[in-house]
Each structure stands twice: as structure tokens, then as C-alpha cells.
Amino acid sequence: MTSFKPASWAYAEDFAYEPAHIEAARQQGEHLGATPVSPAAGAALRMLAATTGARTVVEVGTGAGCSGLWLLEGMPSDGVLTTIDVSLEHQRAARAVYQRAGHAPQRTRIISGSALTVLPRLADRAYDLVLVDGEKDEYPAYVEQALRLVRPGGVVVLDNMLWHDRVADPAVRDETTMTLRALAKTLREDDDLMTTLLPVGDGLLVCVRR
Numbered sequence: 001m002t003s004f005k006p007a008s009w010a011y012a013e014d015f016a017y018e019p020a021h022i023e024a025a026r027q028q029g030e031h032l033g034a035t036p037v038s039p040a041a042g043a044a045l046r047m048l049a050a051t052t053g054a055r056t057v058v059e060v061g062t063g064a065g066c067s068g069l070w071l072l073e074g075m076p077s078d079g080v081l082t083t084i085d086v087s088l089e090h091q092r093a094a095r096a097v098y099q100r101a102g103h104a105p106q107r108t109r110i111i112s113g114s115a116l117t118v119l120p121r122l123a124d125r126a127y128d129l130v131l132v133d134g135e136k137d138e139y140p141a142y143v144e145q146a147l148r149l150v151r152p153g154g155v156v157v158l159d160n161m162l163w164h165d166r167v168a169d170p171a172v173r174d175e176t177t178m179t180l181r182a183l184a185k186t187l188r189e190d191d192d193l194m195t196t197l198l199p200v201g202d203g204l205l206v207c208v209r210r
């Protein structure tokens with residue numbers, strides 16, 4: 001790696017243009033403790049939604065709606081975001097930001113509850129894209145469901161897969177870091193998937209289902 005690499009990554013992070021309404025949602029997410037995606041990660045999510053033509057998206061971890069706004073912007077105008085969160089307070093905030101951004105109510109299906117209770121109720125292969133951004137220790141169980149939900153050619157995206165620079169450091173061996181590190185390797189080795197780790201934000205792992 002050249003000595004300019006960290007500067008290049010920082011440049012790429014700052015390169016993303018974050019519209020004012022998404023910036024407001026991000027700030028509200030930070031205020032509520034629902035850590036939002038960074039602008040660069042959000043722009044990558046929008047790009048993935050647009051390139052897959054995602055009409056049906058599931059999100060685990062609504063937060064205050066920041067990632068949802070990015071996804072909605074990449075989806076076609078009749079696309080529907082199904083978003084799941086245990087926190088009613090976070091979902092109230094998200095509903096308001098979707099509304100303020102001018103998204104029709106029928107474009108979002110906001111489901112309250114634990115993801116591991118809700119996900120099994122969703123239909124097999126009915127979704128174009130699934131974003132996983134809930135409780136980190138539950139990621140392996142979310143992924144099992146996400147792989148069932150996504151259609152062939154669809155995409156499963158996991159946020160925080162660099163976990164605050166801990167995953168890349170082999171000396172860090174706490175349970176959450178080890179879980180995320182092992183999960184990424186398992187998905188990389190799955191022949192049914194094409195997996196890429198994008199070093200944007202806190203790390204987006206993108207798995208395309210063959």
C-alpha cells in the first residue's frame with residue numbers, strides 16, 4: 001500500500017454528495033444513537049439499488065431513516081422499501097423523514113419488531129436487495145434469512161463489516177469482531193455468491209446471488 005492510500009480513502013469518503021434532507025436524517029440518527037450510514041456508504045447503497053433495478057428491498061435496522069432514504073433514491077419510483085426495527089422511536093423518526101423527503105406512504109412498509117421474528121414471515125426469493133444493519137451479533141442469523149429472501153441476481157448488503165477498523169486487526173478478538181470477520185469469510189467462500197468487501201464507511205460487504 002502506498003503512503004497516500006489513507007488520504008485517497010478519505011478523499012473518496014468526502015467525495016459523496018449528501019443531499020441536505022439525508023444529512024438531516026443522518027444527524028437525527030446520530031442524536032438517537034441509531035448510527036447511520038456514512039454519505040459514501042449511502043451513495044454506494046443508492047448505486048446498488050439503481051444498478052439492480054431494485055423494486056423490492058428489505059432493510060434490517062431502520063434507524064432514523066438515513067440508509068432508507070439513500071435506497072429509495074436509487075429504486076424506481078414504484079419500488080417499495082420494507083424496513084424493520086425494534087425501536088418505535090427510531091421508526092417514528094424514519095417515517096417523518098421519508099414523508100419530508102416526499103416519498104409516498106405506499107413506498108415504505110415499516111414493520112416494528114425483532115428482525116429475527118419478522119424476517120421468517122417474508123416470502124422466499126421475493127426481494128431484489130436486502131440491507132443488513134441491525135444488531136451485529138445477530139448478523140449470521142439475519143444473513144441466513146436474507147439469502148432466502150433475495151432472488152437470483154439480487155444482492156445482500158451488510159453494513160459495518162469493518163467494524164470500526166477492528167476486523168482488519170488480527171489482534172482484536174472480541175466476540176462481535178470475530179463473528180463479523182468469520183461471517184465475511186464464509187460468504188466469500190460460498191459458491192452461490194459473488195462477494196466483495198467495499199471499504200466505504202464502516203465497510204459494506206456486498207453479496208450478489210448467482
Ligand SMILES: C[S@@+](CC[C@H](N)C(=O)[O-])C[C@H]1O[C@@H](n2cnc3c(N)ncnc32)[C@H](O)[C@@H]1O
Binds near residue numbers: 034061064
Ligand atoms: C445502526 S442502526 C441502523 C441505522 C440505519 N440503517 C441508517 O443508516 O440510518 C441499527 C438499528 O437496528 C435496530 N435494531 C437493533 N436490534 C434489532 C433487532 N433485533 N431487530 C430489528 N432492529 C434492531 C436499532 O433499533 C437501530 O435502529
